[in-house]
Amino acid sequence: xxxxxxxxxxxxxxxxxxxxxxxxxxxxxxxxxxxxxxxxxxxxxxxxxxxxxxxxxxxxxxxxxxxxxxxxxxxxxxxxxxxxxxxxxxxxxxxxxxxxxxxxxxxxxxxxxxxxxxxxxxxxxxxxxxxxxxxxxxxxxxxxxxxxxxxxxxxxxxxxxxxxxxxxxxxxxxxxxxxxxxxxxxxxxxxxxxxxx
Amino acid sequence: xxxxxxxxxxxxxxxxxxxxxxxxxxxxxxxxxxxxxxxxxxxxxxxxxxxxxxxxxxxxxxxxxxxxxxxxxxxxxxxxxxxxxxxxxxxxxxxxxxxxxxxxxxxxxxxxxxxxxxxxxxxxxxxxxxxxxxxxxxxxxxxxxxxxxxxxxxxxxxxxxxxxxxxxxxxxxxxxxxxxxxxxxxxxxxxxxxxxx
Numbered sequence: 001x002x003x004x005x006x007x008x009x010x011x012x013x014x015x016x017x018x019x020x021x022x023x024x025x026x027x028x029x030x031x032x033x034x035x036x037x038x039x040x041x042x043x044x045x046x047x048x049x050x051x052x053x054x055x056x057x058x059x060x061x062x063x064x065x066x067x068x069x070x071x072x073x074x075x076x077x078x079x080x081x082x083x084x085x086x087x088x089x090x091x092x093x094x095x096x097x098x099x100x101x102x103x104x105x106x107x108x109x110x111x112x113x114x115x116x117x118x119x120x121x122x123x124x125x126x127x128x129x130x131x132x133x134x135x136x137x138x139x140x141x142x143x144x145x146x147x148x149x150x151x152x153x154x155x156x157x158x159x160x161x162x163x164x165x166x167x168x169x170x171x172x173x174x175x176x177x178x179x180x181x182x183x184x185x186x187x188x189x190x191x192x193x194x195x196x197x
Numbered sequence: 198x199x200x201x202x203x204x205x206x207x208x209x210x211x212x213x214x215x216x217x218x219x220x221x222x223x224x225x226x227x228x229x230x231x232x233x234x235x236x237x238x239x240x241x242x243x244x245x246x247x248x249x250x251x252x253x254x255x256x257x258x259x260x261x262x263x264x265x266x267x268x269x270x271x272x273x274x275x276x277x278x279x280x281x282x283x284x285x286x287x288x289x290x291x292x293x294x295x296x297x298x299x300x301x302x303x304x305x306x307x308x309x310x311x312x313x314x315x316x317x318x319x320x321x322x323x324x325x326x327x328x329x330x331x332x333x334x335x336x337x338x339x340x341x342x343x344x345x346x347x348x349x350x351x352x353x354x355x356x357x358x359x360x361x362x363x364x365x366x367x368x369x370x371x372x373x374x375x376x377x378x379x380x381x382x383x384x385x386x387x388x389x390x391x392x393x394x
Contacts, residue, residue: 063343084332120317127324130331135281137334144341146260
């Protein structure tokens with residue numbers, strides 16, 4: 001059952017009673033997102049946190065030269081949102097798009113805030129999820145500032161092994177911060193050296 | 198009184214009773230950190246969240262060439278920690294050092310977790326603080342991926358106006374991702390163009 005996907009993630013961190021689960025079903029909204037459809041577009045105001053049930057989302061911005069730059073991927077089991085736009089009601093800089101046909105649960109910020117009154121355990125789950133996102137972003141920043149493109153690619157392959165072949169290669173190139181041409185040459189060299197297939 | 202610094206930040210987000218405040222005083226530990234002293238060193242395991250009462254901390258890593266790379270600054274009123282090391286008990290990649298003589302409150306992860314049982318409102322405060330850190334890091338990543346060094350410097354001046362003159366310039370150069378020489382030339386040009394003093 002589709003709700004099991006989110007309950008599984010939650011019960012990794014907190015315990016949920018039968019009543020909690022029934023309650024959670026009432027505060028999230030299921031949505032199918034076709035490949036290349038948007039959950040959030042630049043200049044909109046974010047209203048929801050998204051939990052990825054299946055598929056994969058990517059968050060990107062369009063730079064001053066009109067080039068898309070991938071900030072992060074959110075595969076199955078991950079949460080994503082523009083927290084700045086959600087908290088401060090500012091217009092977002094980001095786009096959140098489905099990389100393939102995907103399914104998500106949408107949780108509005110007001111439902112999130114109300115839910116912790118009804119089910120205080122959820123606050124621990126949300127806090128832990130946000131803290132894990134913080135860990136991911138600090139590591140990503142560290143990769144960008146301190147690692148070579150090759151190291152960043154090998155890290156990507158390790159962290160997102162399911163995405164390496166499935167995601168358009170130009171998105172991965174953008175994520176690791178190189179041009180598609182450089183990326184293609186780099187992968188060829190890695191194959192020649194037997195590092196990657 | 199020194200505790201007012203942390204209560205002020207907390208009451209921006211939650212309400213605290215007199216009893217809550219007395220309780221919070223028992224779970225944080227005051228510490229003075231001299232300039233250039235460390236709160237966390239690479240390969241240690243992080244035990245605390247740090248709240249900056251006065252002064253400023255910087256988080257940096259040392260890259261494979263032995264060069265320090267500044268990940269972030271944490272001025273007065275900010276929290277900082279290596280959340281990855283705290284949550285997963287892994288050895289940290291980061292160094293957290295005082296830029297000038299500073300004062301912090303230390304909050305252990307176990308005290309943080311226990312405190313929300315005693316004072317559930319605190320969970321909202323912690324969650325909101327972590328979410329704001331997430332906003333900061335996503336914006337920082339966006340700056341690094343999509344902006345020029347000049348834009349990054351001007352953003353730094355806007356966000357951290359108190360630090361611009363006070364912090365060693367080589368740290369700011371590292372933060373915006375350029376060499377001290379490039380940084381010096383860039384600032385000279387900005388002054389000549391009347392953008393900055």
